[in-house]
Amino acid sequence: MEKILTDLCVIEGAAFVAAPLCGMTLAQLGADVIRLDPLEGGLDARRWPITRDGKSLYWAGLNKGKRSIAVNTRSPEGQELITALITAPGEGRGIFLTNFPTSGWLGYENLCKRRPDLIMMNVTGNPDGSTAVDYTLNCAAGFPFITGPAHGHQPVNPVNHVLPAWDAITGVTAALGILAAERRRRLTGEGQYIRLPLADVASAMVGNLGYIAEVQVNDEDRQSTGNYLYGAYGRDFETRDGRIVYVVAITPRQWQALGKATGTSERLAMIEPLLGVDLSREGDRFKAREVISAVLAPWFGEHSLEEIKKAFEGTAVCWGPYQTFRQMVEEDPRCSTQNPLFSMLEQPGIGSYLVPGSPLQFSGAERVPPRRAPILGEHTDEVLSERLGLSAAEIGRLRDSRVVAGPIELT
């Protein structure tokens, strides 16, 4: 069996989260993704989190399975090599992924002179091309005012997401855009210049999830409900042994199962006449959430996490434990080599740790085990020889004149 994206080759000139995540997502499905790295390392080559020796765990995480060629992008010869790589012939080639402002020699029009059916994906900040990053968009996208402790009608101190969710969604959307364009090119021969503004990904998702309609149709300001799930029943509970679990009842089946498993069905039914609600309706469960919680909380407080796990096993109760990152790594079999998603991998300069592959599993294609991130310029020679047909002598000359280099250990 072959990898699902065999025969796809993407040249990546990118930094930070969204665009490198796009390249990695494709690499983990089997695409040959070649990073263009400046000789001194890119803007994000040292980004935190780092090891005690200053090696970037962040960079290693987002560049897995790619190849790296280190090129002096300021030299005309370096620019010519990059242009040649991006526009190299071949059906699944001619794809350039970047999140830098591109103009001049690296502009789409210029590159198209060499390969008119080029596919270029440009992840930008704002729709007008100006800079924006996850953190300067997240603050503008409403969520920080409804995240964190429940409060009254006025917005209080906003709470940012720590997960760079907009970056993550954008990275996968960019990969989708590349495949859509490559499909189109196979059908029609046409190239594409694709723009994907991070801000538009955020605005679109706010709209998709109904928040714009709430303002415009209902004239309502969504308020924080703390850790309560909005619109159905969902809450966090402390256990006897000081752990915390989250329980939801979105469907009628989950709601029935929760009452049954906790032995509270009869008391939960008393809430209906008490508040005049019909708890078979998700919205009424939301309205009655605090009373429901008052009935359920003692049960959770009287049971340990292990007992709760046993009580819910085999039932339709939908729940999960809270876990710190450490608990996730140390306790959760889903985050271990018991799950084929993960492998232990040795990353040079960093060490051995648990690394995920693609969450997509294809029945008819090989599951690509995760591959480590490259050393800067680790594949300089092989890429120049393989992709551009350069001889050892020509590569030697480019190395001598510092047009290319690698492998380079960053300090």
Place this chain on the structure above:
Amino acid sequence: MEKILTDLCVIEGAAFVAAPLCGMTLAQLGADVIRLDPLEGGLDARRWPITRDGKSLYWAGLNKGKRSIAVNTRSPEGQELITALITAPGEGRGIFLTNFPTSGWLGYENLCKRRPDLIMMNVTGNPDGSTAVDYTLNCAAGFPFITGPAHGHQPVNPVNHVLPAWDAITGVTAALGILAAERRRRLTGEGQYIRLPLADVASAMVGNLGYIAEVQVNDEDRQSTGNYLYGAYGRDFETRDGRIVYVVAITPRQWQALGKATGTSERLAMIEPLLGVDLSREGDRFKAREVISAVLAPWFGEHSLEEIKKAFEGTAVCWGPYQTFRQMVEEDPRCSTQNPLFSMLEQPGIGSYLVPGSPLQFSGAERVPPRRAPILGEHTDEVLSERLGLSAAEIGRLRDSRVVAGPIELT
């Protein structure tokens, strides 16, 4: 110009966020996405947020641009219609998207008897197939313990994301998986059964972003840093007029620009000998974050949002205002019809409001303006006639025997 995903047809039997978002993402790129809706509406047909009349803004948001056929899935005739739709011949057809446990007549093996090259995408909860939803995974994925106010070494009350980020990432990843499989089918003729566990999307992203390595390599527990950006400089500041802005300095250029625009460069330089740090390094800016903030805060407190906007315009300062959903809709031109991402759209039973299309812009393909969500079973007749070649008489008989129906107004 044609739409980028012209000739792709996906049959969707799905509820909640991730899988319907997958279908909508493809529909907004021009695919023909046909929802299979039960006659009484799906599990999520009434999900909150809702209008005052009980119409689901949520459902309307996640099913834009799709067609809907309402079928009695319990009747053998209904099951045969669905099977025929899923396995209909045609190059870009034979794609089934679901997030339900499928077995028996709707199982992959059974469907493959009718169309061996079927592509079936099954979005599941846990990798073992058991139920999990965004909220019961988010709690297990570490982030709630580092979201919210900064605190000491011990984890305190967790703060959930309100954005269903794992659902959103999963929805787009599922769309990517379908395109990858369809590409493969065009090249080799092979079908695919694709599994995408929501839990694996979350675990993989935690790993991709370096959090697993922090535990295993550094033996460190990431702690909350409140709204501070981890590893570089980023913080929220109050303005003179009671607004809040977020400012980041990830790159050296952004850092220089911030000092210059706020007139604090000289004082910021004094921090270096004070704390023994080199503020040209992002990690040192993180270490010195509180002192940097003490220098910057008065400037923000002395300026209004409008003045800050003017002061930063044309500079490399990377910043954004905090906005509630209402402020986003009422103040931000990026979230208005000034941005071609958005159109005003009339959704029957709900009203007219601002609706986003796809954030992906393709130079060589039509930008698909957003289309409203269907009424339940709005396209029953046209789908049966167009896709299965049924006559008006046959459709009439199916309607009379309540095998199909529509359009249905949910109450």
